[in-house]
Amino acid sequence: MVPVEHYFVLATVMFFLGICGALFRRNLIMVLMSIELMLNAVNLVFIAAGRGNSSLDGQIMVVFVITVAACEAAVGLAMVIALFRKYGTVNTDFLRILRG
């Protein structure tokens, strides 16, 4: 059996890829996908940890995380659509009224 730590390392790598994507990508859709990647890395941690601790709590948490991620995606995509209607693009470089 693969030790639990291996899953943790994989999840950490996934998570940092997600952070980099969310912070450096200029396309809002890509940003949303990166956030999903981060949440999925979290799910992996919870599943692996639940397995390692032989408790079901981890899986319960994952169900909640998936649900919340869906809500987040819904709101996020709604914003993307609203922005696209106003600006005609989903590139975040156009968001520059607020600064300083």
Next chain:
Amino acid sequence: MTALIALLMSVSKVWKGTAILKGFNLISLIVAFGFALNNFVTGGLGVQIYLSGGYLSSRLGDLGQVLILLISIVVTQMISISYLSSKFNRGEIVALFHMVIAGMLALVGTDDLVTFFVGLEMASIGMYALVGYTKPTKISQEAAVKYFVLGSIAAAILLFGFGFIFAVTGSLRISEIGAAIAKVALNPWARLGVIFTLAGIGFKLALVPFHMWTADAYEGAPTGLTVFMATAMKVMIVIGAIRLFDSNLSEVKSVWLPALGFMAAASLIFANIMALAQQSLKRLFAYSSIAHSGYMALSLAAMGGVSSAHQVPSLIFYLIAYVVISLGVFAIIMWLENERCENLMVDDMAGLAKRYPLTATSMAVFMFALGGMPPTMGFISKFYVFNAALSNNMMALVVVAAIGSTISLYYYMRLIVKMFMLEPNPALENLIKPVKSKWTVAIVGFCVVVVLAGGTFAPETFMRLAKSTTVQSE
């Protein structure tokens, strides 16, 4: 109680009539407030409907619920009398608003990491939507997108921290984590978990270096929601942070205390310096709120020490003072705003004392309080926080906080100078024409009385209130 609000929320979707909805919104909040107050006073003997098994009956959570509902009622009333009323009193907006409140109530009352996360996300996701949707202009949508992206990253970071904490302790109960994590403090995964949790909290509390979203979100959001973010959200996060870090993670404080201290110091210096240059009033108060988060983080850091009998009350006292002052400030700002003049500048306040002497005087009281000048609650609350930090040998942090506090006096005083010593700008006299409103007078008057009373003859009363939260929370 949370379920009660959720139930009322779904009903409110059906009723679209503005007048009914407005009354309904307020009444449901007041009913919920009655329950929360009853819980707080009787110590949890009242009616309680749990959101999940993780509900913890504690004075701290009850006080948080009372505060959040009180803020909600005041903010609802403030919005209803402003030009935003017709925008805000729509079925879907009110439903979202109640969802946010329900999430906050769930968070402050829970002992379970699952409910903690779900409550946080209910509150945050609702807020993203409210910011962008209440008044869908370009500016508020931009604020919503920035708030959404960074808020979601913050939630994921917090959750990542929870994941590793769960991995090393095997428990999702906040009260059980402390004992379990003490045994594995040197485990690198535990360190990672604690640090990520702290970063997530820092994001939500808007501490430097995780503060990027704050100024944009505060400025872009409609003012009624800015004040809600600045007060209710802060109450929620601070109480959640007390739960997480107070007694439970004190065993591993060598991991998070330096980081929290650094975040507090950075917020105090950086936010105060940034605020010096701001022209927009809302942006100014956004940076001011980051700085005040810094004081709260300082107080939180002071808790990592030996006893919490001293530190938690000082933080609660600071929180109450900050909430009251902010409500007063934003009540005045909202009163001055109208459809054509939404984003007030600092210069717009010039000569306010000539036109509205009473308003300007109240504003000056709030400015003195935010700056921490003696006859107000702001001074006493800072005094308690510094005192608590000093009793824990955090001399360096207190010095930094004192420097930050001195810098902040400049921009608070600048506002007072503008209001009292300059002539009003004639062009603005036609633009800013607030109508008389007895609710604004009531809210501002109440805040002024509390701020002055809390600073002169009644700080003990508030302190006793704050102290009572620690009695049963252990």
